[in-house]
Amino acid sequence: MWVKICGNTRLEDCQRAIDLGVDALGFIFAHGKRLVTAEHVRTITSLLPAHVPTFGVFTQRDPEFILHTAEVAGISGIQMHGVFDPSLASALRVRFPKGDSPRLIQVVHWDVDEALELQQARLRGELNALADSGLVDAALMDSRTKQDSGGTGVTFDWIAAAEVVRESRLPVIAAGGLRPENVAEAVRILKPWGVDVSSGVEASPGVKDAERMEQFIQAARTGSLER
Numbered sequence: 001m002w003v004k005i006c007g008n009t010r011l012e013d014c015q016r017a018i019d020l021g022v023d024a025l026g027f028i029f030a031h032g033k034r035l036v037t038a039e040h041v042r043t044i045t046s047l048l049p050a051h052v053p054t055f056g057v058f059t060q061r062d063p064e065f066i067l068h069t070a071e072v073a074g075i076s077g078i079q080m081h082g083v084f085d086p087s088l089a090s091a092l093r094v095r096f097p098k099g100d101s102p103r104l105i106q107v108v109h110w111d112v113d114e115a116l117e118l119q120q121a122r123l124r125g126e127l128n129a130l131a132d133s134g135l136v137d138a139a140l141m142d143s144r145t146k147q148d149s150g151g152t153g154v155t156f157d158w159i160a161a162a163e164v165v166r167e168s169r170l171p172v173i174a175a176g177g178l179r180p181e182n183v184a185e186a187v188r189i190l191k192p193w194g195v196d197v198s199s200g201v202e203a204s205p206g207v208k209d210a211e212r213m214e215q216f217i218q219a220a221r222t223g224s225l226e227r
């Protein structure tokens with residue numbers, strides 16, 4: 001079970017997560033309470049072991065901006081959090097070619113306030129289009145509320161989503177309201193390729209709680225053994 005901890009702002013949290021065996025770390029360049037600058041992220045990535053993948057989360061659509069930010073920040077992958085844009089993904093692919101682990105991740109959103117059948121149909125279509133494009137390595141299924149589309153802390157209907165995840169031709173990373181207390185159940189139901197968490201392991205926005213990170217990683221991996 002691939003585990004990514006997102007919304008990082010502090011070196012000590014990243015180092016602790018690596019010591020605990022996390023597979024990837026994420027930094028928010030989009031907007032909101034966990035927003036960081038490329039220069040700040042560089043002060044973190046320059047002190048992390050090079051083998052640990054680091055992702056920048058972007059809602060911006062300008063490839064030049066994303067590539068420049070990625071270069072300055074020293075990150076190794078991109079999470080595109082807006083609507084899928086094949087021309088953006090193609091432009092990013094040049095700098096982030098396919099590797100052994102994901103480097104380009106596209107988010108697909110589960111609208112928690114909309115009808116389940118509509119969500120299933122829409123996400124099936126989006127995941128098929130992503131797989132057909134051949135431009136991204138994985139899809140990250142995250143919750144969208146009327147207020148927010150990332151770091152919501154809100155779960156979606158895992159049973160309804162499981163059918164869609166099962167049919168996906170791309171690896172699916174589950175996100176949205178995952179916590180140490182519910183991640184094993186989410187993994188058993190959804191059977192994702194990986195999981196991603198932000199607010200569920202925080203002491204406050206952008207500040208991680210070491211004990212919750214440890215519990216989360218352990219529970220995610222226990223859930224994956226039981227499925």
Ligand SMILES: O=C(O)c1ccccc1NCC(=O)[C@H](O)[C@H](O)COP(=O)(O)O
Nearest residue numbers: 006032150151152153176177197198199
């Ligand atoms: O985390 C944010 O503040 C954020 C803001 C804008 C766009 C994306 C954002 N987060 C992206 C992530 O990858 C989160 O880890 C993911 O949404 C899960 O968040 P949570 O429900 O808090 O675990």
